[in-house]
Amino acid sequence: MELFDTHTHLDDARFDEDRDQVIRRMQEQGITRCMCIGADMASSRAALELAKAHEGFYAAVGVHPHDAENFTEDAAQELLALCREPKVRAVGEIGLDYHYDLSPRQTQRDVFRRQIALAREAGLPMVLHIREAHGDALEILRAETDLPAGVVHCYSGSLESAREYMRLGLLISFTGSVTFKNAHNLQAVAAVLPREKIMIETDCPYMAPTPYRGRRNEPALVAEVLRFLADLRGESEEELARTTMENGRRLFGID
Ligand code: NI
Numbered sequence: 001m002e003l004f005d006t007h008t009h010l011d012d013a014r015f016d017e018d019r020d021q022v023i024r025r026m027q028e029q030g031i032t033r034c035m036c037i038g039a040d041m042a043s044s045r046a047a048l049e050l051a052k053a054h055e056g057f058y059a060a061v062g063v064h065p066h067d068a069e070n071f072t073e074d075a076a077q078e079l080l081a082l083c084r085e086p087k088v089r090a091v092g093e094i095g096l097d098y099h100y101d102l103s104p105r106q107t108q109r110d111v112f113r114r115q116i117a118l119a120r121e122a123g124l125p126m127v128l129h130i131r132e133a134h135g136d137a138l139e140i141l142r143a144e145t146d147l148p149a150g151v152v153h154c155y156s157g158s159l160e161s162a163r164e165y166m167r168l169g170l171l172i173s174f175t176g177s178v179t180f181k182n183a184h185n186l187q188a189v190a191a192v193l194p195r196e197k198i199m200i201e202t203d204c205p206y207m208a209p210t211p212y213r214g215r216r217n218e219p220a221l222v223a224e225v226l227r228f229l230a231d232l233r234g235e236s237e238e239e240l241a242r243t244t245m246e247n248g249r250r251l252f253g254i255d
Pocket of ligand 1: 007009038093203
């Protein structure tokens with residue numbers, strides 16, 4: 001059984017002590033493909049370096065809504081240049097985060113639109129981070145003509161919003177947060193989405209699944225997300241592993 005961890009932050013300083021062991025562990029567990037996701041310019045460059053250094057690793061480059069305030073036109077031009085690197089397969093993570101509001105909302109919306117345009121220009125899909133902002137995000141996405149393909153990562157919205165995203169051609173991705181004891185609403189969503197529309201991820205070092213909640217997460221634990229979802233949906237792990245792998249490979253253009 002092969003798995004694809006479609007959202008990791010392996011450049012994070014919390015992996016500095018043992019990054020090679022973490023990567024060896026994931027390979028031993030059959031996680032054969034991995035997306036390294038940028039959240040600002042430095043981590044976008046770092047994600048590309050990791051992707052270049054490891055077989056089966058690919059990168060997304062972009063500026064997270066937390067950091068929207070620091071987005072410049074120079075950054076946009078550098079991102080566009082990074083997008084021409086063969087291992088860069090997406091623009092992300094981009095979007096809106098009204099939970100932390102670390103950048104002003106108007107700035108978040110402007111920078112989100114700018115980076116959607118960038119994905120379109122680069123001919124790449126988008127990795128979306130949307131938290132407590134699904135209404136505004138959907139409004140922005142619906143207003144686009146020629147919306148690039150993409151995925152709403154670490155999904156936290158309602159079933160109704162998920163259906164709206166899918167109508168726009170987007171996939172929905174689940175992290176360890178779907179395994180949390182109190183995640184009844186999210187579990188109800190994950191139980192019914194069409195298999196062709198879902199992906200799995202760790203978002204490591206964040207979002208460690210039950211029973212590792214609160215600890216540092218790592219790609220090997222994407223197997224726990226798979227196991228939980230397969231059980232929830234009444235599907236075999238093999239079948240769900242195969243479909244989520246196909247969905248990820250198709251979205252990111254990976255052989
Ligand atoms: Ni992330």
